[in-house]
Every structure is written in C-alpha cells, then in structure tokens.
Amino acid sequence: MGYLDGKWAPLIMITVINTINGMVNALIKKVLDGGINHMVIATYRLGISTLFLLPIAYFWERKTRPKLTTSISCQHFFSALFGYTSATLATAFWGTLPALTFIMALIFGSWMLIQAKINVSYPCPYSSTVILSVFGTLQCAILSFIKTRHVEDWILGDKLTIFTVIIAGVIGQGMCTVGISWCIKQRGPVFTAAFSPVTLMSATVFDFVILHRMIYVGR
Template structure:
C-alpha cells in the first residue's frame, strides 16, 4: 500500500500527459477545420468560470481574504499571461505545426520557469550536489530538444492517400510549409515564456490570496471577457460563435474537463 502511495504522483503525471495529448489531437482537428481560436478560448473559459464559481463560493467563503484592487490587477494580468494570450499562441502554434510537436514543446515550460525563477531567487542551483547538476543537465537536454524540434521537421512516416491533410500539404509549397512551421514554433516559444511567467505570477498571488478556486474562477472570468472582446473587435462575423460541428463541442467540453481535473487534483 505504501509503495502505491509513493507512485501516486507518477501516475498523476502520466494521466495528465495522456489527457494533454488527447486534448492536443482534438485541438489540432478543430483549428484545422476552421474553428476560431478566440471563440474556443471564450467558450472554454466561460464554462470553466460557471463550474468553478459555486465551488469557490461554498468551499472558500469562510477562509477567503479581502479582495483588493491590487489582487484584482494581478489576477487580470494572470488571465492574460496564463489563459487568454498563452492559449491563443498555443492554438496558433498547434495549427501551424502538429499535435505531437505541441506535446513535446510544452515540456520546455518547467525549464523556462526554472530559468526565469533564478533571478528572483525562487530557485537555486548548487553544483556540489547531484540534484543541482541534474537540474543543469535536464535544462540543457530540454533546450536542445526544443531547438531540434524547431529547426528539423523530419519526414512523414505514413502517407494517407486521399486524406485532407495530405491534399492540403500538396497544395502548399515546401517554402510555405517551412514558413508556417517557423511561425508555429515561434508562437509556441512565446506561449511558453508567457506560461512560465504565469507560474511566477501565481506564486505571488498564492501568497497574497491563498484561495485556489476563487482566484482561478476570477482568472477564467477575466480571460473569457478578454477573449470575447478581442474576438468581437477583430471579427464581426457572428456565425463564428455557432458550434455546428460535434468535434468543436467535444473539444471545448474535453478541454474544460481536463482543466477542472488539474485544478482539483
């Protein structure tokens, strides 16, 4: 029984990686089919707010500290760095690259977070100990892998004749595909830096407002409003808000369920 408890964090990490992999496949499908990125983010964050608000109200009503203007500003910035802009860049990246690439590239987040935390003394390195040397080696390996994924695509292992993906690839010139891959990689890289900065911001918010459900509910609300306003300002076509494909609905619901399970775990 004790061994099972010790392995519990490992099982959780594997389950989260599997959930993210399925989510990336669904996201690749819906963005390729033409679903608007900001519409997806708005729906996802709105549904998350609806589910989190009752939990925040009932579970943290006795322990919730005063919500000051400063905390609200931090949560607003947190919504931009950790939800709205990060998710938008991630969706652009997954549209221009692949679901596999997105899964691999996300592994850079802990590395970038670690590097960004060093100047703020939130992390430390002591090369005298094996743990310190392991941090350095792990950082270099992850960075090297990310650079390799960015500059080298490789060749397709399987060709599906007649598929929409192959037809689209044939129409695009080699230089155009390379350009799209580069844009997608840069979008992923920018999203990684934003997501890493969000973790540092969350450390500050957690000290000043230690209410997990309340802070997350406010953040998702801000993110939904930000995404909706930005979408309406650049695209007045209201038809993009109709989810007329089953895969769009499934992708939104699944993304929300993954997010809520991570929050509650």
C-alpha cells in the same frame, strides 16, 4: 488529502494533468482544423470553466476565502493575460514562426511565477481559478469581437465541437488549472513547469492512436 499529501502526490498529479491537457489539446486541434475560430473556442472554454467552478468555489471556500483586493485582482488579470489569452493568440501562429516555441515557454514561465505569487496572497485554488477564467473569458471575448463580428462564428455546429468545448472547459481548463495551482503550491513553479513535455507526448500519442492522424518530424 490522505495519500495525496505524500511526496509522490505532486509528481502523480502533474503527470496526470499534463496527460489530460495533451489529449484535450489534440481534440481542440482537430476541431480547429474544421474551421472553428480559435478565439471563439477559447472564450467558450473559459466561460464553461467559470460556470463549472463557480458553485464549487462559493460553497467550498466561502469560509476561508480572503478579501479580493485591487492588488490581487491585478495579479489575476495578468495571470489570465499570460496564461490564457497570450497563449491562445500564440497558437494561431503555431508553425509559422521559428521562435514561437521559445515565446510560448516564456509565456508559460511567466504564468507559473505569477501563479506562485497568487497562491501566497490568495490561497483558494477554486476561487482563484474562477477569477482567472472570468478575466480570460472577457479578454478572449473582446479580442474575438474585434477579429470577427459574424454571428455564425459563435455557432457550434457538430457534436464533436460541443463535446470538445465542454471537456476543455470543465476538465482541461477548470480542474487541471486547480491541480496545477496545487502543484505549484506544493513544489514550486520550476518543478511544475519541468513536466510540460508530458503534454506534448500525450497529445502526439492521442493524435496518432485515437484520432488516427499522421505524425510528421521536420519537413
């Protein structure tokens, strides 16, 4: 990767990724405030990520992709469960449980550790992200149908919602997950997780400056 192979590359990469994730999260929060079901948004987001990365993974890694064994599939399943589905469920109760921040940290930390193991057994970031997105899509879709069976909940009515879902799927879910996997491979899960506060700062600034929402500290 040329210059990006240097020691500063993971730092720059993870900072940019978390900044982007913060902005995407702020957009998603605005859409959710409009009444869209959070599980529906998650399902669309993961589905779009799958469709976007599938051709890239197929052609880019077809000569280097190892065999997908049962063990590797299980790792991807639990990685999707901890990294995508559980986090999506937790956000539904954001602000209602005092210990939720700690729970989210445990979920994110577990995902980092599983992802570090996947990087060793299945060192193909694009294909790995596609598999994660497929499992995440199925998990979120099943939970969505259990929670709500109204067809209108799956209809994205306004342009902002459609734009947000596409951006969240292609960039926030697809490319950022590939980048995070690369950072974990280069510097490990502890280094990668240490930059998580950048996401919060980015979301706060974007929320206030671009979306013109008020910032509240405490009660």
